[in-house]
Amino acid sequence: MLIRHGREETIFVTFVYAAIKIKAGKVTKIAVWVLENTRQVAERESKELTRVAFQQERDRLKSFFMQAPVGICILGGEALTFELVNPLYQQLFPGRDLIGKPLLDAVPEIRDQPIWEILQQVYQTGKTFEGNSLLIPLSRTDDGPVEDRYFNFIYTARTGLNDEIDGIMVFVFEITEILAGQKELQKAQDILNLAIEASELGIWRADFGSDQLHISDQTRAIHGVPAGKQLTLTESSAMIREEFRERVMKGIAYAVEHKQDFCEEYWIDPMDGSKSRWLRSNGKAYYNENGEPLYISGTIADLTEQKEDDIRKSDFIGMVSHELKTPLTSLTSYLQVLQSKATQSSDSFTRGALDQSVKQVKKMTTMINSFLNISRLESGKIHIDRQTFDMAILVKETEAETVVMNNSHTFIFHPVERTMVNADRDKIGQIISNFISNAVKYSKPGSTIQIACVSEGNEARFSVSDEGMGISPEDTGRLFERYYRVKNNTSISGFGIGLYLCAEIIMRHEGRIWVESEAGKGSVFYFSLSLER
Numbered sequence: 001m002l003i004r005h006g007r008e009e010t011i012f013v014t015f016v017y018a019a020i021k022i023k024a025g026k027v028t029k030i031a032v033w034v035l036e037n038t039r040q041v042a043e044r045e046s047k048e049l050t051r052v053a054f055q056q057e058r059d060r061l062k063s064f065f066m067q068a069p070v071g072i073c074i075l076g077g078e079a080l081t082f083e084l085v086n087p088l089y090q091q092l093f094p095g096r097d098l099i100g101k102p103l104l105d106a107v108p109e110i111r112d113q114p115i116w117e118i119l120q121q122v123y124q125t126g127k128t129f130e131g132n133s134l135l136i137p138l139s140r141t142d143d144g145p146v147e148d149r150y151f152n153f154i155y156t157a158r159t160g161l162n163d164e165i166d167g168i169m170v171f172v173f174e175i176t177e178i179l180a181g182q183k184e185l186q187k188a189q190d191i192l193n194l195a196i197e198a199s200e201l202g203i204w205r206a207d208f209g210s211d212q213l214h215i216s217d218q219t220r221a222i223h224g225v226p227a228g229k230q231l232t233l234t235e236s237s238a239m240i241r242e243e244f245r246e247r248v249m250k251g252i253a254y255a256v257e258h259k260q261d262f263c264e265e266y267w268i269d270p271m272d273g274s275k276s277r278w279l280r281s282n283g284k285a286y287y288n289e290n291g292e293p294l295y296i297s298g299t300i301a302d303l304t305e306q307k308e309d310d311i312r313k314s315d316f317i318g319m320v321s322h323e324l325k326t327p328l329t330s331l332t333s334y335l336q337v338l339q340s341k342a343t344q345s346s347d348s349f350t351r352g353a354l355d356q357s358v359k360q361v362k363k364m365t366t367m368i369n370s371f372l373n374i375s376r377l378e379s380g381k382i383h384i385d386r387q388t389f390d391m392a393i394l395v396k397e398t399e400a401e402t403v404v405m406n407n408s409h410t411f412i413f414h415p416v417e418r419t420m421v422n423a424d425r426d427k428i429g430q431i432i433s434n435f436i437s438n439a440v441k442y443s444k445p446g447s448t449i450q451i452a453c454v455s456e457g458n459e460a461r462f463s464v465s466d467e468g469m470g471i472s473p474e475d476t477g478r479l480f481e482r483y484y485r486v487k488n489n490t491s492i493s494g495f496g497i498g499l500y501l502c503a504e505i506i507m508r509h510e511g512r513i514w515v516e517s518e519a520g521k522g523s524v525f526y527f528s529l530s531l532e533r
C-alpha cells in the first residue's frame with residue numbers, strides 16, 4: 001500500500017536489498033532495487049499483456065541489469081543455464097565463457113560445494129537465500145587456480161508467467177579484497193600494539209570540546225589512575241607539577257595552533273599518591289577538512305629511572321665541583337699574591353710562568369663553575385636574579401677582560417649604544433664570555449672575532465662572529481643540547497655543556513639563542529633579549 005499522487009494505491013513490486021559496502025564487519029551501505037510490476041500484474045490478470053509492453057519491460061530490466069553496481073545473472077531452467085550475465089558478474093570470472101552454459105559446465109568447481117545444494121533448494125522451494133561473507137572456492141578463469149573467495153549474495157527464484165519457478169536470479173558482490181584489506185589492517189594494528197606494549201609507551205587521546213581523556217592501560221598505570229575510573233583533562237593537568245604545568249599546556253596549545261608535533265617533559269605526582277614520575281609526552285593534533293582541530297593524541301613515556309640517574313650524576317658532578325672550588329680558590333689567591341710579588345722581581349721566567357698559571361687556573365675555575373651551574377640547573381636550583389642594566393656597559397667590561405686574557409686573536413668590539421634589558425647580569429655575562437671563548441677555541445690564532453650588540457624591534461641582539469671552522473647544518477640544530485659536541489672536534493678539549501647552559505639561561509629569560517654558520521667559513525652565535533624601555 002502506498003500513498004501516491006495523494007491517494008492510496010495498491011502496487012506490486014519486485015525488490016532486492018543487497019549489502020554493497022561492508023566496513024569492519026558492519027554493513028554501511030545497502031542498495032535497494034525496486035521494479036514495479038503493478039501494470040504487469042494488472043495486465044496479466046486481465047490477460048491484456050501486449051507484446052510491445054512486454055518488450056519494453058524486458059528492455060528496462062536489461063538496462064537495469066547492465067548498469068547495476070552488483071553482479072547479476074539469471075540462471076534459467078533446471079540446469080541453471082546462464083541466460084543473462086551483467087558486466088559486473090562477468091568480472092568475477094574474467095576469463096570464462098558463461099552465457100548459454102549450464103552452471104556446472106561453466107563453473108564445475110562448485111559441484112561438491114554447499115552452494116550448489118543451496119541453489120537447488122532455492123529452485124525447488126522458491127525461498128530467497130541470502131549469504132553474507134560466504135566462502136566459495138572459485139577460480140577466475142577456466143584453467144586458473146581455485147582461490148578462496150568471499151561473497152555477499154542473494155539467490156531469488158524467478159517465476160514465469162504461469163507462476164512456476166523457471167530460474168534463479170543471482171545478485172552477488174565479492175568482498176574478498178575488502179576482507180583481505182581488513183585483515184591487513186588488523187595485522188598492522190596488532191604489530192603496532194605489540195610495539196607499543198614492548199616499548200611500555202602509554203597512549204592517550206583528547207577530543208576537542210570535551211574534558212574526557214581516552215587512555216590506554218599503560219597510561220593509566222603511569223598516572224596511577226584506579227581501574228575503571230575515567231580520567232579528565234583537568235585531573236591529568238593537575239597531576240603535572242606546578243612549576244611545569246603552564247609550560248606544558250602552552251607548548252601543547254602552540255603545537256595545535258601551528259599544526260606541529262609537540263614533545264614535553266615534566267614531573268607528575270600520580271593520582272594514587274605513588275612516587276613522582278618524570279614523563280615525556282609526544283603528540284599531535286588531528287584536524288577536519290576545514291582545518292579545525294578534532295582531537296589530540298599521543299604517547300607517554302615514563303623516563304623516571306633515566307631522570308633519576310641523570311639527577312644522581314649531576315648531583316655527583318655538583319658535589320665534586322663544589323669540593324674542587326675551595327682548593328682552587330686558595331690556589332688562585334696564592335698565585336695572585338705570587339704574581340704581584342713577581343712583578344717586582346727581575347725574573348722574567350717566573351713572571352711568565354705565573355701569568356700562565358693564573359690563566360690556566362682561571363680556565364679551570366670557569367670549567368668548574370659551569371659544572372656547578374649545570375648541576376644547579378638540573379636540580380632546579382638555578383635562580384634568575386633580574387635587574388635592569390645596560391648591555392653596552394656589560395659588553396665594555398667584557399672587552400677589557402677579553403683583551404687582557406687573549407692575545408692570540410684580533411678582537412673587534414663594535415660600539416654599542418645604550419641598550420637596557422631586564423635580566424640576570426652575571427649570567428648574561430657568562431653567556432657572552434662563553435660565546436667569546438668558543439670563538440677563540442674554534443678558530444685559528446690570528447683570525448678576527450667580532451662582537452656586536454644591537455637593538456632590533458623590541459629586542460637586544462648580541463652576537464659573536466668568528467672566521468673559524470664553522471659548523472655543518474646537521475650539527476647546528478643540536479649544539480645547544482647537553483654534552484653535545486661536534487664529532488670531528490675531538491682534538492679540542494671540552495665537555496659540550498657551555499652552550500647547553502647558555503640556552504637554558506636564555507630560555508629562562510624567554511629570549512632566543514641561535515647560530516648561523518657555514519662549515520669552513522666561520523660562525524655567528526646570537527642571543528636576544530627583550531628590550532626594557
Ligand code: ADP
Pocket residue numbers: 438439442443466468469470471479484485486489493494495496497498499500523
Ligand atoms: P665545548 O666547547 O666544551 O665542547 P660547548 O657547549 O661550548 O662545549 O659547544 C658545543 C660544541 O659546539 C663544541 O664542541 C663545538 O663543536 C661547537 N662550537 C661551539 N662554538 C663554536 C664555534 N664558535 N665554532 C665552531 N664550533 C663551535
